[in-house]
Amino acid sequence: MNLDSEYRDGYLVSVEMKKIWAIELDLLKKLVDICRKHDLRVWIEGGTLLGAVRHQGFIPWDDDIDVTMPRPDYEKLRLICAKELEAPYFLQTPYNDEHYCCGHAQLRNSNTTAVRPSDCYRPYNQGIFIDIFILDGMPDDMVERKQLVKNVRRRLRCLKSIDYPILLSGRLGLLFRKYWWRRQVMKYGFAQLYQYVDDLLLQHSWDDSRQLGHVAFAGDRFIWDKHIFDHTTMLSFEGLQVPAPGDYDAYLKVVFGPDYMTPVKCPNMHGAVVFDTDHSYKVRMPDIRRAYRRSAVKRLLAKL
Numbered sequence: 084m085n086l087d088s089e090y091r092d093g094y095l096v097s098v099e100m101k102k103i104w105a106i107e108l109d110l111l112k113k114l115v116d117i118c119r120k121h122d123l124r125v126w127i128e129g130g131t132l133l134g135a136v137r138h139q140g141f142i143p144w145d146d147d148i149d150v151t152m153p154r155p156d157y158e159k160l161r162l163i164c165a166k167e168l169e170a171p172y173f174l175q176t177p178y179n180d181e182h183y184c185c186g187h188a189q190l191r192n193s194n195t196t197a198v199r200p201s202d203c204y205r206p207y208n209q210g211i212f213i214d215i216f217i218l219d220g221m222p223d224d225m226v227e228r229k230q231l232v233k234n235v236r237r238r239l240r241c242l243k244s245i246d247y248p249i250l251l252s253g254r255l256g257l258l259f260r261k262y263w264w265r266r267q268v269m270k271y272g273f274a275q276l277y278q279y280v281d282d283l284l285l286q287h288s289w290d291d292s293r294q295l296g297h298v299a300f301a302g303d304r305f306i307w308d309k310h311i312f313d314h315t316t317m318l319s320f321e322g323l324q325v326p327a328p329g330d331y332d333a334y335l336k337v338v339f340g341p342d343y344m345t346p347v348k349c350p351n352m353h354g355a356v357v358f359d360t361d362h363s364y365k366v367r368m369p370d371i372r373r374a375y376r377r378s379a380v381k382r383l384l385a386k387l
Contacts, residue, residue, distance in 0.1 A: 084101065084104065084105055084108065084321055084322065085101070086098060086101045086102060086105065087101070088101070091138070091143035092138070092143050092346060094143040094144055094348075096141075096143055099358070099360075100146065102360040103146060103211060103358050103360060104141055104146075104321070105360075106192055106195055106211045106360055107147065107148045107211065107212075107213055108148075108321055108323065109192070110148070110172070110190050110191075110192060110211075110212070110213045111127075111148050111150070111213055111320075111323070111325065112323060113172055113190070114150065114190050114213065114215070115323075115325060115326065117160070117163060117164070117167065117168075118152075118156075118160070121159065121160075121163055123152065123156040123159060123160055123163075124152060124153055124156045124312075124315070124326075125150055125151070125152050125156070125215075125326060126150060126151055126152075126312065126315065126326050126327050126328045127148070127149065127150050127151075127318070127320065127325050127326065127327050128149050128150060128151040128216065128328070128334070129149035129214075129216075129338065130142050130145050130147075130149060131145075131147075131148045131149045131150070131320070132149075132318075132327055132328070132331055132334065132335065133335060133338075133339060133343060134320065135318040135319065135320045135325065135327060136318065136331060136335065136343075136344075137343070137344055137346070139318075139319045139320065139321075140319075140320055140321040140322075141320075141321065142346075144348055146356065146358075147212070147213065147214065148213040148214070149213070149214045149216065150213060150214070150215055150216070151215070151216040151217070151218055151297070152215060152216075152217060152218065153217075153218050153289050153312070154217055154218060154219050154220070154284065154285070154288075154289055155289055157188070157215070157217050160174070160215075161174065161176060161178070161188075165179070170193060171192050171193040171194040171195075171210070172190065172191070172192065172193075173190070173191045173192075173193050173208055173210070174188060174189075174190050174191075174215075175188060175189045175190070175191055175207070175208050175212070176188045177273065177274060177277040178274045178277070180207045180208055181206070181207065181273045181274070182205055182206055182207050182273060183205070183207040183208075184239060184242040184243050184273075184277060185239075185300070186217075186235070186239055186280070186297070186298075186299025186300040187214055187215055187216045187217060187297070187299065187300045188214075188215040188217070189212040189213065189214055189215065190212060190213050190215060191208050191209075191210040191211065191212040192210045192211050192212075193208055193210045193363060193364075194210065194363050195210045195211040195358075195359060195360055195361075195362070195363065195364070196209065196210065196211070196357060196358060196359035196360075196362060196363065196364040196366075196367045196368075197209060197210060197211040197212055197356050197357070197358055197364070198356065198357045198364055198367065198368065198371050199355065199356055199357075200355065200357065200371060200374070200375045200378070201375070203368060203371045203372045203375050204372065204375075208364070209364040209368070210363065210364055211358065211360065216297045216300055217284075217297065217299065217300075218289070218295045218296070218297065218307075218312070219284045219287060219289075219292075219295065219296060219297070219298045219299070220287035220288055220289050220291065220292025220294075220295060221287060221292055221294045221295060221296050221298070221303070221306060222287055222292075223293065223294070228303060229303070231283060231284075231287070231298065232298060232302040232303050234283055235280055235283055235284065235298055235299055235302075236302055238276075238279055238280050239280060239299065242273070242276060242277065280299060284298055284299060292309060293308065293309055294306050294307065294308060294309060295307050295308075295309055295312070305337055305338055306337070307333070307334060307337055308333070310330065311328050311329070311330040311331075311333050311334050312328050312329065312330075313329055313330075314329035315327065315328070315329060316328075316329050316331065318331075357371055
């Protein structure tokens with residue numbers, strides 16, 4: 084892609100952002116090629132799908148790429164990438180990168196940096212990434228659905244609290260969970276504890292479900308009818324032809340409402356990120372941690 088800065092819809096896209104986009108596009112192409120080779124279903128989604136429909140590329144103020152996969156295809160992808168992916172590409176999951184406990188996977192470029200300052204203390208790969216969200220079946224019974232979401236999110240919150248610095252916690256309950264779950268990790272291992280989350284989600288199969296959601300990431304915030312994904316259509320995204328849900332209009336209305344074609348500048352869901360397209364997160368992490376600690380101390384002193 085052209086790496087020169089430019090105005091898109093009145094918004095200046097910098098050279099630095101273009102470099103980030105270029106790395107993310109390379110990751111997207113790598114993922115789509117693997118899925119095509121192995122006949123796996125994958126679709127762009129979220130702001131990436133909206134960008135493809137409305138801008139034929141990135142939303143000018145967006146800085147990431149989102150895709151989604153059915154649970155059965157995602158499980159196959161994990162096994163395939165363990166054998167086929169070579170550095171610097173890395174498919175990150177809780178099973179191959181300890182202490183990574185997000186409810187979705189990420190395909191990363193390990194020679195780059197994309198660190199949320201609040202995650203700078205977490206010891207896992209933090210290269211530039213694209214998000215891979217997992218579509219799981221949802222129970223039809225609303226009581227059962229609410230209980231599933233509650234159980235999954237409670238377990239994920241507890242696992243995330245393990246690495247949370249005591250200085251920044253400030254709550255006795257969080258400190259207790261941190262201590263108790265750390266003991267559990269030492270006893271059973273992180274991946275084995277995370278398996279409980281997947282076991283809950285696998286109880287509701289793709290084939291037997293009428294509705295789908297990103298349960299481990301967004302709970303029941305977004306629910307889609309399964310027919311939206313019955314077939315795939317190809318859309319243009321920064322010059323690439325990428326797969327999208329067949330009924331992408333219905334998908335976008337669930338997430339962004341009926342007026343999704345009207346641009347509204349909103350913050351991304353992952354917050355501020357320190358990007359570096361030229362250096363690995365391993366090189367940049369010490370400086371980011373020092374800056375974050377100084378910021379945390381200032382916030383703490385301001386409250387006294």
